[in-house]
Structures are given as C-alpha cells and as structure tokens.
Amino acid sequence: AAPTMAELLAAAKETDPHPAELPALPPSDGTSTEHRYTFTVTEQDDPVVPGRTRAVWTYNGTSPGPTLHGRVGDTFHITLVNAGTMGHSIDFHAGEVAPDEPMRTIEPGESLEYTFTAHRSGIWMYHCSTMPMTHHIANGMFGAVVIEPDGLEPVDRSYVLVGSELYLGADGAAADHAKLAAMQPDVAAFNGRAFQYDAHPLTARVGERVRFWVLNVGPNLGLSFHVVGSQFDTVWREGAYSVFHGTSTDGITQGTTGAQVLPLIAAEGGFVELVPREAGHYPFVNHVMTLGEKGAHGVLEVTD
Amino acid sequence: AAPTMAELLAAAKETDPHPAELPALPPSDGTSTEHRYTFTVTEQDDPVVPGRTRAVWTYNGTSPGPTLHGRVGDTFHITLVNAGTMGHSIDFHAGEVAPDEPMRTIEPGESLEYTFTAHRSGIWMYHCSTMPMTHHIANGMFGAVVIEPDGLEPVDRSYVLVGSELYLGADGAAADHAKLAAMQPDVAAFNGRAFQYDAHPLTARVGERVRFWVLNVGPNLGLSFHVVGSQFDTVWREGAYSVFHGTSTDGITQGTTGAQVLPLIAAEGGFVELVPREAGHYPFVNHVMTLGEKGAHGVLEVTD
Amino acid sequence: AAPTMAELLAAAKETDPHPAELPALPPSDGTSTEHRYTFTVTEQDDPVVPGRTRAVWTYNGTSPGPTLHGRVGDTFHITLVNAGTMGHSIDFHAGEVAPDEPMRTIEPGESLEYTFTAHRSGIWMYHCSTMPMTHHIANGMFGAVVIEPDGLEPVDRSYVLVGSELYLGADGAAADHAKLAAMQPDVAAFNGRAFQYDAHPLTARVGERVRFWVLNVGPNLGLSFHVVGSQFDTVWREGAYSVFHGTSTDGITQGTTGAQVLPLIAAEGGFVELVPREAGHYPFVNHVMTLGEKGAHGVLEVTD
Numbered sequence: 072a073a074p075t076m077a078e079l080l081a082a083a084k085e086t087d088p089h090p091a092e093l094p095a096l097p098p099s100d101g102t103s104t105e106h107r108y109t110f111t112v113t114e115q116d117d118p119v120v121p122g123r124t125r126a127v128w129t130y131n132g133t134s135p136g137p138t139l140h141g142r143v144g145d146t147f148h149i150t151l152v153n154a155g156t157m158g159h160s161i162d163f164h165a166g167e168v169a170p171d172e173p174m175r176t177i178e179p180g181e182s183l184e185y186t187f188t189a190h191r192s193g194i195w196m197y198h199c200s201t202m203p204m205t206h207h208i209a210n211g212m213f214g215a216v217v218i219e220p221d222g223l224e225p226v227d228r229s230y231v232l233v234g235s236e237l238y239l240g241a242d243g244a245a246a247d248h249a250k251l252a253a254m255q256p257d258v259a260a261f262n263g264r265a266f267q268y269d270a271h272p273l274t275a276r277v278g279e280r281v282r283f284w285v286l287n288v289g290p291n292l293g294l295s296f297h298v299v300g301s302q303f304d305t306v307w308r309e310g311a312y313s314v315f316h317g318t319s320t321d322g323i324t325q326g327t328t329g330a331q332v333l334p335l336i337a338a339e340g341g342f343v344e345l346v347p348r349e350a351g352h353y354p355f356v357n358h359v360m361t362l363g364e365k366g367a368h369g370v371l372e373v374t375d
Numbered sequence: 376a377a378p379t380m381a382e383l384l385a386a387a388k389e390t391d392p393h394p395a396e397l398p399a400l401p402p403s404d405g406t407s408t409e410h411r412y413t414f415t416v417t418e419q420d421d422p423v424v425p426g427r428t429r430a431v432w433t434y435n436g437t438s439p440g441p442t443l444h445g446r447v448g449d450t451f452h453i454t455l456v457n458a459g460t461m462g463h464s465i466d467f468h469a470g471e472v473a474p475d476e477p478m479r480t481i482e483p484g485e486s487l488e489y490t491f492t493a494h495r496s497g498i499w500m501y502h503c504s505t506m507p508m509t510h511h512i513a514n515g516m517f518g519a520v521v522i523e524p525d526g527l528e529p530v531d532r533s534y535v536l537v538g539s540e541l542y543l544g545a546d547g548a549a550a551d552h553a554k555l556a557a558m559q560p561d562v563a564a565f566n567g568r569a570f571q572y573d574a575h576p577l578t579a580r581v582g583e584r585v586r587f588w589v590l591n592v593g594p595n596l597g598l599s600f601h602v603v604g605s606q607f608d609t610v611w612r613e614g615a616y617s618v619f620h621g622t623s624t625d626g627i628t629q630g631t632t633g634a635q636v637l638p639l640i641a642a643e644g645g646f647v648e649l650v651p652r653e654a655g656h657y658p659f660v661n662h663v664m665t666l667g668e669k670g671a672h673g674v675l676e677v678t679d
Numbered sequence: 680a681a682p683t684m685a686e687l688l689a690a691a692k693e694t695d696p697h698p699a700e701l702p703a704l705p706p707s708d709g710t711s712t713e714h715r716y717t718f719t720v721t722e723q724d725d726p727v728v729p730g731r732t733r734a735v736w737t738y739n740g741t742s743p744g745p746t747l748h749g750r751v752g753d754t755f756h757i758t759l760v761n762a763g764t765m766g767h768s769i770d771f772h773a774g775e776v777a778p779d780e781p782m783r784t785i786e787p788g789e790s791l792e793y794t795f796t797a798h799r800s801g802i803w804m805y806h807c808s809t810m811p812m813t814h815h816i817a818n819g820m821f822g823a824v825v826i827e828p829d830g831l832e833p834v835d836r837s838y839v840l841v842g843s844e845l846y847l848g849a850d851g852a853a854a855d856h857a858k859l860a861a862m863q864p865d866v867a868a869f870n871g872r873a874f875q876y877d878a879h880p881l882t883a884r885v886g887e888r889v890r891f892w893v894l895n896v897g898p899n900l901g902l903s904f905h906v907v908g909s910q911f912d913t914v915w916r917e918g919a920y921s922v923f924h925g926t927s928t929d930g931i932t933q934g935t936t937g938a939q940v941l942p943l944i945a946a947e948g949g950f951v952e953l954v955p956r957e958a959g960h961y962p963f964v965n966h967v968m969t970l971g972e973k974g975a976h977g978v979l980e981v982t983d
C-alpha cells in the first residue's frame with residue numbers, strides 16, 4: 072500500500088528540508104559569467120517512510136540536484152562524474168547543443184564535460200537521459216537551471232519548487248516499472264520529499280513580494296500550482312508573462328486581474344508572484360488534488 | 376461496473392438540469408457592491424443512475440453550489456452553516472485572505488463568517504478544504520465565483536459550466552477512495568450531472584454571441600473544452616485573452632484566427648466565445664474524449 | 680503485455696514512415712482556393728509488432744489521414760465514402776458548420792458531402808465522430824488541417840506531427856474498451872506508428888529554421904512536445920505566439936527567451952520553430968515520459 076499522508080508528514084519532520092530559497096544573483100557587471108560545476112552521480116537510499124526505503128540516484132547527493140542560476144549569455148561548464156554502479160548521463164534543457172556527445176551515457180568511473188551557453192531565459196529542466204528514462208527520472212535524477220530574464224526585478228523572497236512523482240518499488244528498491252507504465256505514482260513531492268514544507272514551512276512577511284519558480288519534472292503528470300488564500304498577480308510561463316503586477320499582458324483586459332494556478336505539463340516551468348496581505352499559513356499545493364494529497368503540498372508561513 | 380452512457384442519459388432526462396445561464400449584472404453605478412450569502416452545507420443522496428445512488432455533499436442543496444457573480448472591487452460576505460454530520464469548510468480562490476480562520480473546518484451545528492473582496496477578475500473555484508480534500512470535492516462541494524473584467528462587453532448568451540469527475544462508491548456511498556487515488560473516475564460531468572445538457576440542451580440563435588465561462592474543478596483530470604461545429608473567436612484564460620474577436624493578442628499573427636479548445640488543468644478557468652453561423656445542434660464536450668463519453672458532454676441547440 | 684520499445688523500434692524499421700513533410704503552399708494569388716478531396720474510409724490491419732496486429736480504420740488508407748493545407752478563406756469540399764463494414768463519419772474542427780448534416784454517421788456504401796470554409800488559422804483536428812468516439816479515434820480515424828496564418832514566413836523545413844495513443848486489444852482486434860475507459864494506452868505515436876522517426880529520421884541542416892506543426896489527437900492524454908538539445912525560439916499555440924524569434928510577445932520580458940515544450944491537451948495544436956546550431960541527432964519526444972517511452976519519440980538528424 073502507498074504511504075499515508077500521516078506517515079509521509081511524520082517522515083518529513085524527521086528530515087531536513089531541501090533548500091528552496093534562490094539567492095539573488097550578484098549584480099551584473101555587464102559581462103557574461105562562466106559557471107563551473109562538478110556533478111557526481113551517486114546511488115543512495117532514501118527512507119521515504121519507515122520500512123519503505125527507496126533507491127535514489129542523485130547529482131551531488133540530493134534530489135533534486137543543485138539549482139543552477141545565471142543570466143542570459145552565461146556559460147556553464149559541468150563535469151559529470153559517474154560514481155554509481157550503472158550507466159548515467161545528463162541532459163540540460165537550458166542549452167542548445169547536439170546531444171550526441173554531451174548527453175551520452177557514461178559507465179561507472181567515467182566522466183565527461185558538458186558545456187552550454189544559456190541563450191534564453193527560463194526555468195529549464197535537467198535530467199538523466201539514460202534508458203529507461205522514466206526510471207532514471209523517477210529515481211531522482213533531475214533538477215533546475217534558472218536563467219533570469221534580463222532586467223528581472225528584485226523581489227523580497229524567491230523560492231524554487233521542483234514537482235515530481237515517486238513510483239515506489241519494494242522496500243529498498245528503485246522505482247516500480249509497472250506503476251511508471253501505468254502513470255500511477257504512490258507519492259508526489261516538491262523538491263523531492265512529500266510534505267517537507269508542511270513540516271518545515273517556507274516563510275515571508277506581510278506585504279513582501281514572493282516569487283515561486285516552479286518546474287514540473289514529472290515524469291508524467293500535470294502540476295497545477297496554487298497558493299491557498301492567495302492569488303498570483305504575476306504569471307510567467309515558458310518565455311511570456313500572461314499577467315504582470317495585476318495587469319493583463321493582452322492589451323485588452325481592463326482592470327486588475329490575476330490567476331489561481333500556474334498550469335504545468337511535464338517538463339514545463341515558469342514563475343508566479345504574490346503579495347500576502349495578512350499573516351497566516353498559506354498552503355501551496357498541486358491542485359491536481361490527488362497529487363496534493365500524495366505529498367505535493369507545503370506551507371508558506373507569513374508573519375507581520 | 377461504471378454506468379453506461381445510455382443509463383446516464385436516461386437518468387439525465389428524469390432530472391431537472393442545473394441552471395447554466397449567467398444573468399447579466401445590473402449596470403454598474405461606479406461603486407463596489409456588497410454581496411451577502413448564507414451557504415448551508417447538507418449531505419444528501421443523488422441518484423446517479425437507478426440502483427447507483429451516491430452521497431452528495433452540497434452548499435445550499437446543489438452541486439455545484441451557487442454561482443457568485445460580481446465585479447472587481449465587490450465584497451462578498453458568506454455565512455457558512457454546517458448542517459451536515461461531519462466537519463466541512465470552504466475555500467474561495469476568488470479572495471486573498473489568510474486561510475487560518477475563514478477556511479477552518481467547522482463541526483456540525485457550527486457556523487463561520489467568510490469575507491473577501493474580489494480584487495481580480497476571473498472565474499475562481501471554491502470548494503470544501505476539509506481533509507481528505509479529494510473526497511469532499513469529489514462528493515460535490517465546489518462551485519464558481521465569476522468576477523467580470525472591467526468593461527467586459529455584453530453578449531447575447533452567457534453560460535457557466537463547471538467540469539468535474541465522479542468516483543462512485545457502492546450504492547448509497549460517498550466517493551471511492553481507491554478510485555480517487557488512482558485518478559480513475561467512473562463519470563464526468565458539466566454542472567454535476569452527466570449528459571444533462573444532452574437531455575435538456577442549452578440554447579442560442581444564429582448570429583448571437585455566446586460566452587461560456589468554464590471552470591475545471593477536477594479534482595484531478597484535464598478539461599479540453601470544445602464546441603463541435605464551432606470555433607472560438609475569443610479565448611480568455613486566467614487573466615488574459617489569447618484571441619479576441621478573431622484577432623490574436625500577440626501583435627504578430629496576421630489575419631483571422633481562433634481556437635478549437637480551451638485547455639484547463641484542475642482548478643483552472645476562463646471563458647470562450649463563439650457565434651454560430653447556422654441552425655443546428657452543436658455538442659460541447661471535454662475532448663479528453665474518455666471523459667466526454669463518461670458524461671462531460673452536452674448540446675447547444677441553435678435556432679434561426 | 681504491451682509491446683516493448685525494442686519490438687516497436689524493430690517493427691518501425693520494417694515499415695515505411697508516414698510522410699511528415701509539409702510542402703510549401705503555392706504562392707497566393709490573392710484569391711481563395713477551392714480544395715476538393717475524396718476521403719474513403721476503409722478498415723484494415725496494422726502489424727504493430729509481430730503477433731500483435733490491430734484493426735486500423737482510416738481515411739484514404741493511412742492513419743493519420745491526409746494532411747489538408749491551405750490559407751484563411753480557402754474552401755474545402757470533401758466527399759466522404761464509407762467503404763467499411765460499419766457506420767463512420769467525419770468532424771472537421773477547421774470549419775464552422777452546423778454538425779447535424781455533415782457530421783452524420785453514414786452506413787457502408789453511403790457517401791456524403793462536407794464543405795467548409797477555413798475562416799481561422801491553426802492546426803485543426805479532424806476525426807470520426809461515430810459513437811463510441813474514443814474507439815473510432817483510437818482505431819486511427821484522425822488527421823490534421825493546417826490553415827496558415829496570413830503572411831506566415833517561409834521556413835527551411837516544415838513538418839507535421841500528429842500525436843496519438845494506441846490501446847491494443849487482442850491480436851487482430853480493434854482498440855480495447857477497458858483500456859480506453861481507464862485511459863491507459865499500450866503505445867503512443869507520432870503520425871500513427873511508434874518510433875518510426877527513430878527508424879527513419881527527419882532531417883535538417885545546421886542553421887536552417889525548422890517548423891514543427893504539432894497536433895495532439897489523444898484521445899485522452901497530454902503531449903509535452905520537446906526537442907532534445909534544442910530550444911524553441913518561436914511558439915504558436917491555438918491562435919497566438921507566446922515567443923517569436925526569441926522575443927516574448929508579452930511586451931515586458933526583456934532579452935532573448937524561448938521554451939522547452941509546446942504543451943498540448945487532447946485536441947489542441949500549434950507550431951514551434953528551432954534553428955539547430957550543430958550537426959547531430961536531436962530526439963523529439965512527448966516529455967510525458969512514459970508516453971515517450973511507449974513510442975512518442977523520433978529523431979531529427981541535423982547535418983552540416
């Protein structure tokens with residue numbers, strides 16, 4: 072049987088939350104930046120709930136892997152090191168490269184260099200693309216690259232949430248192939264662990280502008296991102312605002328408007344902004360509600 | 376086994392349709408309006424098909440509950456009264472409020488006050504948010520708040536359609552938890568009852584402009600709203616037009632354009648408009664076709 | 680059991696690929712064009728993999744049927760001939776017509792005339808609408824009508840991809856009703872056959888502008904169209920660009936942007952463009968990754 076909400080929440084309280092804060096970039100000096108990373112693949116155990124450990128395969132020890140962050144024009148140099156027991160690889164949606172060499176699968180003990188220049192703003196998925204890809208993604212091999220649009224205005228809080236599904240195998244095992252083929256996950260999560268931001272809320276203050284960068288890595292189902300008690304006055308999705316500071320970008324809609332959800336199919340991303348008016352606890356959720364109840368849920372705690 | 380299309384259609388003929396018409400607002404006098412409602416929760420029986428009654432939990436006796444309708448700046452005062460046998464609550468996406476107090480669960484016999492000002496235009500979901508929320512939504516506790524964009528032009532016909540899924544338990548029982556967890560509904564509906572607008576068509580005349588406000592309350596699956604034989608010359612979704620009277624809002628697309636669907640993930644809403652050119656029967660459907668065949672289907676009857 | 684990726688790929692190598700190229704329209708002479716077609720429905724066998732043949736029902740012998748192509752203002756005259764063994768019909772989303780007569784089901788040996796004028800640009804689905812419609816669509820009765828926006832700029836390569844799901848019955852049988860009701864396909868495809876463009880890649884040259892018109896005919900699931908190693912600098916979806924040549928259409932986003940996916944619910948369509956920077960093999964995929972692995976996958980081979 073799938074873990075219950077109570078079991079998942081109890082387990083989340085026993086673990087440190089994955090950091091969701093996106094630090095501000097240093098001010099631009101007008102030149103592009105070179106970013107250098109080593110991504111080491113390891114295969115580990117993740118105690119989803121007591122008695123139900125899953126194999127989790129990671130870049131640098133966490134799932135999601137590191138959030139990369141830069142500006143249009145920046146170049147990223149990644150050394151991928153396979154310290155696991157099987158073939159792995161990486162595919163960055165953030166770059167335009169012929170896949171043949173940089174995305175090739177490398178065997179344990181091997182490494183490769185992957186360089187890309189970020190020509191376009193967005194929150195871009197990265198993931199292992201070794202077959203079967205659903206398996207490598209569902210086992211934790213994914214993350215986000217945030218490339219800020221030029222001149223993106225500063226906000227008071229900036230968070231990154233990566234939505235994903237878990238298809239549990241037997242205790243200790245990797246993701247279940249039959250559940251993946253049926254697209255029926257047991258658990259859903261923001262940043263890899265169900266209910267972790269219920270156990271350890273994200274924070275803001277009344278009147279602050281809060282930006283959520285959200286990426287749905289799937290591998291399969293939809294993410295209808297909603298913040299209870301709030302409305303998005305700004306929505307940016309795959310390259311375009313539909314609403315900006317309460318004004319529609321269509322040139323036609325009059326008056327103040329907004330959105331209740333950021334709708335994201337698998338591999339899609341964007342950001343939303345809100346300004347909480349009152350102190351309190353604002354749950355954020357995948358409003359594909361069964362997935363919210365399976366763990367794609369957290370809390371933004373707002374204080375005066 | 377799930378009810379058949381024939382059984383559902385026969386049952387729809389035996390019941391009165393849920394009203395879909397959205398009356399025009401009185402002309403604005405330039406001031407905001409105070410709206411006052413009492414929402415009484417009751418738990419009832421709904422004969423889906425003969426021999427297959429479901430428990431339906433409602434606001435004011437119907438599922439969907441009342442459609443609220445106003446303008447940006449209006450304030451809504453709702454007194455929620457729990458006349459049921461278990462805890463219930465309400466969450467209005469239409470307002471920005473700290474959830475802690477107004478969205479709290481109240482026990483049978485209790486009541487609460489929920490006040491919100493509608494700062495942003497849209498068709499906003501409301502629903503019971505008592506856990507497990509999928510259960511309370513699937514059992515019927517949802518509805519729509521329509522906040523018109525400023526200066527929204529009058530149309531000849533205005534309808535509201537709320538799309539939802541039914542996960543039938545045993546005869547007389549509430550929604551089935553396992554089917555909800557698997558996201559496999561037996562029935563789908565516009566305004567709570569499968570095929571009711573096949574049994575009792577909506578109407579329009581040739582050359583009239585017809586607006587459909589559509590909200591997908593899920594709880595889980597997608598709604599691809601389509602009107603057979605027609606094309607949408609106007610599409611407004613979560614705060615923005617993509618097409619308005621046949622002209623793209625992108626500033627680039629030349630010539631007349633339009634859309635075949637309004638795509639809505641769970642908890643998303645918008646409106647579309649069409650102008651039928653000929654008399655006849657125009658089916659409207661969730662083009663996620665299995666859901667259309669499970670009941671998310673109706674007819675717009677157009678006469679000269 | 681569902682066919683494996685290896686079996687599907689081997690079968691794709693044994694068959695000719697469905698043509699994906701969209702030939703350029705002849706230059707416009709400023710007048711609208713009359714297009715005349717006969718669509719003959721036949722029921723055939725399709726060897727999905729050895730030992731697993733499916734019934735496929737087609738317009739003019741292929742699934743998808745013919746891609747119609749024209750401009751806003753063109754008129755299409757289709758003679759539908761039922762050369763099958765059961766009732767069939769056709770519904771063109773590309774036209775605005777009262778459904779009653781042109782979309783009616785005709786019996787074997789009968790024919791009907793269906794005329795529509797394409798008033799709006801887009802990639803519009805057509806399909807058999809005889810009940811149960813999921814069955815007729817899943818058995819192959821679908822295709823696309825491409826109506827170019829006025830002044831659409833020429834590109835170097837133009838392809839049409841129609842995404843669909845296959846719900847296999849027993850060897851030799853038509854689509855399985857229970858799998859359709861559960862929305863659990865065995866196979867997914869671009870242009871009707873899994874992995875056919877892995878077996879027979881589409882082609883382009885470095886620096887060419889490549890346009891993909893993409894239509895999701897479902898009947899049920901989402902299509903997150905992505906080209907590995909590439910980014911879309913142009914996205915047009917149901918009547919509107921969100922990004923055009925790397926510039927957002929919102930009037931606000933500064934700098935170069937783009938998109939990683941074209942998200943399409945069932946019955947939705949649009950086009951994307953990319954310009955490959957390097958020679959290599961660029962897979963295109965439904966990033967609803969289980970469907971990609973079930974066959975909604977191909978390769979764009981780029982040479983210097």
Ligand SMILES: [Cu+2]
Pocket residue numbers: 128158159160199200201207212
């Ligand atoms: Cu891997």
Ligand SMILES: [Cu+2]
Pocket residue numbers: 297358466468500502642
């Ligand atoms: Cu909600």
Ligand SMILES: [Cu+2]
Pocket residue numbers: 432462463464503504505511516
């Ligand atoms: Cu309730």
Ligand SMILES: [Cu+2]
Pocket residue numbers: 601662770772804806946
């Ligand atoms: Cu259709």
Ligand SMILES: [Cu+2]
Pocket residue numbers: 736766767768807808809815820
């Ligand atoms: Cu047919």
Ligand SMILES: [Cu+2]
Pocket residue numbers: 162164196198338905966
């Ligand atoms: Cu990818």
Ligand code: NA
Pocket residue numbers: 100101102103104
């Ligand atoms: Na720099």
Ligand code: NA
Pocket residue numbers: 301302303304344345346347
């Ligand atoms: Na807000």
Ligand code: NA
Pocket residue numbers: 404405406407408
């Ligand atoms: Na007033």
Ligand code: NA
Pocket residue numbers: 605606607608648649650651
């Ligand atoms: Na129209």
Ligand code: NA
Pocket residue numbers: 708709710711712
């Ligand atoms: Na002509």
Ligand code: NA
Pocket residue numbers: 909910911912952953954955
């Ligand atoms: Na590109």
Ligand SMILES: [Zn+2]
Pocket residue numbers: 105146147148186
């Ligand atoms: Zn460099």
Ligand SMILES: [Zn+2]
Pocket residue numbers: 224316
């Ligand atoms: Zn600002």
Ligand SMILES: [Zn+2]
Pocket residue numbers: 354368
């Ligand atoms: Zn909650």
Ligand SMILES: [Zn+2]
Pocket residue numbers: 409450451452490
């Ligand atoms: Zn008041």
